[in-house]
Amino acid sequence: MLKLGSVGSDVAEVQSVLRRMGLDPGAADGEFGPKTQRAVREFQKMFGLTPDGVIGPLTWRILGRYLLGYDIYSVQRGDTFYEIAKKFGADPTLLQAANPGRAPENLMPGTRLNVPYSFDTVATDIPYSYDVLARNVQGLKARYPFLRVGTIGASVLGRTLYVLRMGTGERQVFYNAAHHALEWITSPVLMKFAEEYLKAYALRRQLAGYDVRAMWDECTIWIVPMVNPDGVDLVINGLSPRNPYRDRLIRWNGGSSDFSTDWEANVRGVDLNHNYNAAWRESKQAEAELGITGPGPTRYSGPYPVSEPETRAVVSFTRNHDLRLVMAYHSQGRVIYWNFQNLAPAEAKTIGQSLSRISGYTLDQATGVASYAGYKDWFIQDFRRPGYTIEVGDGKNPLPISQFPQIYGENQGMLLYAATV
Ligand SMILES: [Zn+2]
Numbered sequence: 001m002l003k004l005g006s007v008g009s010d011v012a013e014v015q016s017v018l019r020r021m022g023l024d025p026g027a028a029d030g031e032f033g034p035k036t037q038r039a040v041r042e043f044q045k046m047f048g049l050t051p052d053g054v055i056g057p058l059t060w061r062i063l064g065r066y067l068l069g070y071d072i073y074s075v076q077r078g079d080t081f082y083e084i085a086k087k088f089g090a091d092p093t094l095l096q097a098a099n100p101g102r103a104p105e106n107l108m109p110g111t112r113l114n115v116p117y118s119f120d121t122v123a124t125d126i127p128y129s130y131d132v133l134a135r136n137v138q139g140l141k142a143r144y145p146f147l148r149v150g151t152i153g154a155s156v157l158g159r160t161l162y163v164l165r166m167g168t169g170e171r172q173v174f175y176n177a178a179h180h181a182l183e184w185i186t187s188p189v190l191m192k193f194a195e196e197y198l199k200a201y202a203l204r205r206q207l208a209g210y211d212v213r214a215m216w217d218e219c220t221i222w223i224v225p226m227v228n229p230d231g232v233d234l235v236i237n238g239l240s241p242r243n244p245y246r247d248r249l250i251r252w253n254g255g256s257s258d259f260s261t262d263w264e265a266n267v268r269g270v271d272l273n274h275n276y277n278a279a280w281r282e283s284k285q286a287e288a289e290l291g292i293t294g295p296g297p298t299r300y301s302g303p304y305p306v307s308e309p310e311t312r313a314v315v316s317f318t319r320n321h322d323l324r325l326v327m328a329y330h331s332q333g334r335v336i337y338w339n340f341q342n343l344a345p346a347e348a349k350t351i352g353q354s355l356s357r358i359s360g361y362t363l364d365q366a367t368g369v370a371s372y373a374g375y376k377d378w379f380i381q382d383f384r385r386p387g388y389t390i391e392v393g394d395g396k397n398p399l400p401i402s403q404f405p406q407i408y409g410e411n412q413g414m415l416l417y418a419a420t421v
Contacts (some may be wrong), residue, residue: 001054001055001056001057001091002032002054003037003053003054003055003061004032004033004034004037004053004054005356006030006032007030007031007032007126008030008237009030009129009131009132009236009237010030011030011032011036011204012028012029012126012127013067013123013128013131013132013233013313014029014036014040014055014063014067015028015029015030015036015039015127016028016123016125016126017063017066017067017123018036018039018040018043019118019125020119020135020315021043021066021119022326023039023040023043024038024039025038025040025041026039026126028126030126030127031260035117036048037053038053040053040054040124041053043059043063044059047062047319049062055250059231061376061412064333066117067135067283068121068135068138068139068141068142068251069116069117069119069120069121069136069140069142069143070098070114070115070116070117070121070139070142070143071088071114071115071117071255072112072113072115073088073112073113073115074110074111074112074113074178074361075107075108075111075112075113076109077109079107079109080104080105080107081095081096081104081107081296082104084115085095088115088117088118088141089117089118090115090116090117090118091116091118091203092105093118093198093202093203094143094202094203095115095116095280095418097111097143097145097146097202098113098114098115098116098142098143098144098145099113099114099145100145100146101342103232104317108331108401109315113153114142114143114145115235116142116143118198119379120195120199121136121139121140121143121195122136122139122140122188122191122192122195123136123188123410124188124192124399124401124404124405125401125404127184127230127236127398128184128185128187128188128232128236128277128401129184129189129233129236129237129402130159130226130229130233133162133187133191133225133226133229134160134162134352136191137149137162137164137191137225140164140194140195140198143198143201144198144199144201146198146201147164147165147166147194147198148164148165148166148220149162149163149164149165150162150163152167152222152224152310152313152314152316152317152418153309153310153313153316153317154246154309154313155228155229155230155266155267155309155310156230156266156267156268156308156309156310157230157243157244157267159229159230160229160234160378161224161226161227161229161310162224162225162226163222163223163224163317164194164222164223164224164225165220165223166194166198166201166219166220166221166223166224166340167215167216167217167218167219167220167221167419168216168217168220169215169216169217169218169219169220170218170219170220171218171219171220171324171376171420172220172321172322172323172324173219173220173221173222173323173324173325173326173418173419174222174223174224174310174317174321174323174325174327175190175193175221175222175223175224175319175326175328175329175415176190176224176225176227176314176326176327176328176329176375176420177189177190177225177226177227177328177329178221178222178225178226178227178228178229178231178232178329179227179228179272179273179310179328179330179375180228180231180264180272180273180298180330180331180397181231181232181234181235181259181263181264181265181266181269182235182261182262182264182331182361182398183238183329183330183332183397183398183399184226184232184235184266184329184398185331185392185393185398185401185403185404185407186329186330186331186392187225187226187232188404189329189392189404189407189408189411190223190225190329190415191223192408193223193225193408193411193412193415194225196412197221197373198219200212201213201216201369206415207412208412208413208414209347210416210420215416215419216418218420219419219420220319221419222317222323224314224317225311227272228265228266228272229263230266230267231263231264231266231267231272232265234249234259234263234267235259235260235263235398236260238259239257239259243267246269247269248269248295248334249269252269252294252295252296252297253296254295254296259399261295261365261398262297262298263297264297264298264299264397265295265296265297265298265300266308266310267298268295268303268308268312268416269294269295269296269300270295270300270303270307270308271298271299271300271302271304272308272310273328273330273373273374273375274300274301274302274309274372274373274374275301275302275305275307275308275311275373276305276306276311276374276375276377276378277305277306277316277373277378278340278374278377278378278380278381278382279340279341279371279372279373279377280301280372280373282372283301283372284301284375286372287300287301288300291344294414301372301373305373313377314375315378316353316386318379318383323383323385324381324385324386325351325386325387325388325418325421326375326385326386326387326388327364327387327388327389327390327414327415328374328375328376328387328388328389328390328420329390329392330389330390330391330392330396331393331398332391332392332393332394332395332396332397332399333391333393333394334338334359334360334361334362334392334394334410335361335362335363335364335388335390335391335406336352336356336359336361336362336363336364336388336390336391336395337364337365337366337388337389337391338351338352338363338364338386338387338388339365339366339378340371340376340377340380340381340387341381342385343380343381343384344380344384344386345384345385345386347386348380348385348386348387349363349417351386351421352386352388354417355388355390355414355417355418358413358417359390359410359411359413360410361390361391361410374389375387376388376389377388388418390411390414392407392408392410393407404406
């Protein structure tokens with residue numbers, strides 16, 4: 001139950017969705033104050049519930065649909081697509097897109113339709129936890145059934161490593177985010193991109209000048225939006241009493257149970273972006289010089305290359321697809337890294353220059369410990385194709401979600417361009 005005085009990521013998610021519905025819960029700060037209470041009362045009135053401002057099971061059942069972004073409607077005799085859309089404030093074209101194979105003029109009573117709400121699904125104003133991601137993936141899949149959703153494996157604690165596929169074309173590209181726990185803001189960047197791309201496809205609209213219908217047939221965009229869900233959960237929601245690594249995590253974190261400002265690794269204290277098999281020994285050596293000898297918040301490359309289920313899943317996914325180009329999303333610095341030990345093909349620099357021009361980010365080569373055993377390093381080394389690390393935003397990790405609009409604006413063009421080049 002959530003009520004006045006409640007705090008946490010559930011409250012933030014509720015605030016975010018109430019705001020998208022046009023109510024005014026105040027800032028989506030995860031604190032259930034008087035403004036949020038008032039907005040909950042409004043919401044309850046809309047659905048004929050007792051307006052007590054408390055989110056109990058009944059209110060939650062209805063609110064939960066809004067968190068997912070769609071309703072399920074059972075067709076009545078005489079219903080038309082247009083009327084159903086009007087009743088829910090939905091776009092008729094998006095309603096049809098969500099229900100392929102249902103003839104608009106001949107709806108059978110009892111048929112169940114997915115009805116997308118009028119607002120976007122992906123939350124871009126709150127800490128992006130694994131639970132939010134899971135709901136957003138479900139919501140996008142229901143609203144845009146032509147989105148393919150799968151899994152590349154599971155994290156140490158068994159969380160799903162989702163993969164999204166958009167398009168059917170031969171040219172395949174792969175974007176991933178949140179190898180590093182503190183850098184969870186990169187996950188909604190890729191999820192928002194997916195939503196914009198799917199919506200443009202459904203509405204037959206251009207996206208930033210790109211013809212998405214044509215792109216759909218020419219390229220396949222693969223997205224793994226959260227490589228390190230256990231780490232992200234630790235940063236956003238704190239250390240759960242049920243976490244089997246609890247005591248070790250506190251020890252690895254220098255005795256502190258606060259993971260919100262320093263933890264980049266997975267739940268075994270391995271820095272996933274130092275765990276790939278590319279100059280892994282050099283990474284080990286550099287680590288020793290930094291005094292890192294075992295699991296910890298950052299930079300520990302693991303007991304051996306690809307020791308973690310998360311990196312294993314990404315490696316096997318990469319090997320099983322003929323990827324033309326990859327981009328690994330990190331924060332921060334507004335920089336694009338494009339090379340690894342001069343193994344990148346000549347075109348990688350040219351493409352990098354275009355990415356830099358489109359985003360306003362600096363094109364650079366990484367040096368020192370940052371230049372070993374990362375995903376793009378391994379990709380360049382083993383495949384000799386263009387691979388990039390994109391460092392979004394500016395400031396100290398975790399970047400505040402208030403930077404999201406700017407970051408998304410800087411990256412949408414790159415995400416489109418990289419799929420077509
Ligand atoms: Zn990073």
